[in-house]
Amino acid sequence: MQVAYIRKEKCNTTMCNRCVKFCPASRKDMPVIFIGRNKKATVVEELCNGCGKCVRICPEKAIEMKFVKDKSAPAETVEAETETNQTAPSKQTAPSQAAPAPTPAPKHKETPEEKKARKKSEHVNRVIRTAIACILGMLAGLASFYLAGTMDPVTGTQPMPVMGLLTLVLAIVIQKTIFMVIRIDVSKLGKKDWFYQGFMTFVTWFLSWTMMLSTSFSA
Numbered sequence: 450m451q452v453a454y455i456r457k458e459k460c461n462t463t464m465c466n467r468c469v470k471f472c473p474a475s476r477k478d479m480p481v482i483f484i485g486r487n488k489k490a491t492v493v494e495e496l497c498n499g500c501g502k503c504v505r506i507c508p509e510k511a512i513e514m515k516f517v518k519d520k521s522a523p524a525e526t527v528e529a530e531t532e533t534n535q536t537a538p539s540k541q542t543a544p545s546q547a548a549p550a551p552t553p554a555p556k557h558k559e560t561p562e563e564k565k566a567r568k569k570s571e572h573v574n575r576v577i578r579t580a581i582a583c584i585l586g587m588l589a590g591l592a593s594f595y596l597a598g599t600m601d602p603v604t605g606t607q608p609m610p611v612m613g614l615l616t617l618v619l620a621i622v623i624q625k626t627i628f629m630v631i632r633i634d635v636s637k638l639g640k641k642d643w644f645y646q647g648f649m650t651f652v653t654w655f656l657s658w659t660m661m662l663s664t665s666f667s668a
């Protein structure tokens with residue numbers, strides 16, 4: 450049968466513990482998935498019923514289903530046996546005796562509960578992305594004011610406005626890296642999302658730069 454197992458390198462519990470909350474087999478006094486001391490989700494294989502819900506709910510794709518011979522045998526053991534059989538075939542080993550290959554997770558329709566959780570997670574990510582775009586825009590506006598040179602007290606212009614444009618471009622481009630660092634899945638972002646990020650950065654950059662200019666000009 451199958452049990453869930455966690456790819457620890459992908460699990461990101463600083464932003465979520467959705468699998469813990471949504472495992473239908475978990476009970477308060479007997480959790481099937483819990484957050485271990487290493488801050489990563491951990492599955493109690495003996496209690497897992499193999500429903501696969503956690504696979505679909507994980508935003509990091511950190512959970513996979515793994516075949517086990519029986520629940521008392523650790524999944525890693527079966528996997529190791531499978532790998533051994535695949536990499537070093539023995540002449541005495543009949544095909545019928547080979548360990549069965551891992552089977553894919555069963556496909557289920559998304560439940561209303563899962564859909565709600567996914568929507569909530571997407572909303573939180575959207576808010577975080579917007580906040581980052583605005584903060585970067587404001588910082589870029591301030592930096593533009595200081596990098597574009599001393600303002601002409603008569604015309605209110607600065608000698609190197611191109612520095613401001615370069616700062617804006619940097620503030621937009623760096624967002625992808627920031628999202629990856631804080632584990633926001635950028636693969637799901639389309640052109641519309643990136644346009645929105647750039648637009649929000651541009652608006653806040655423009656407002657903060659012109660505010661700095663008008664404040665200095667009127668002073």
Ligand code: SF4
Binds near residue numbers: 461509
């Ligand atoms: S849902 Fe995925 S990323 Fe979140 S805690 Fe569980 S395994 Fe980790």
Ligand code: SF4
Binds near residue numbers: 475
């Ligand atoms: S496969 Fe089902 S029972 Fe097992 S940990 Fe995931 S959600 Fe819980």
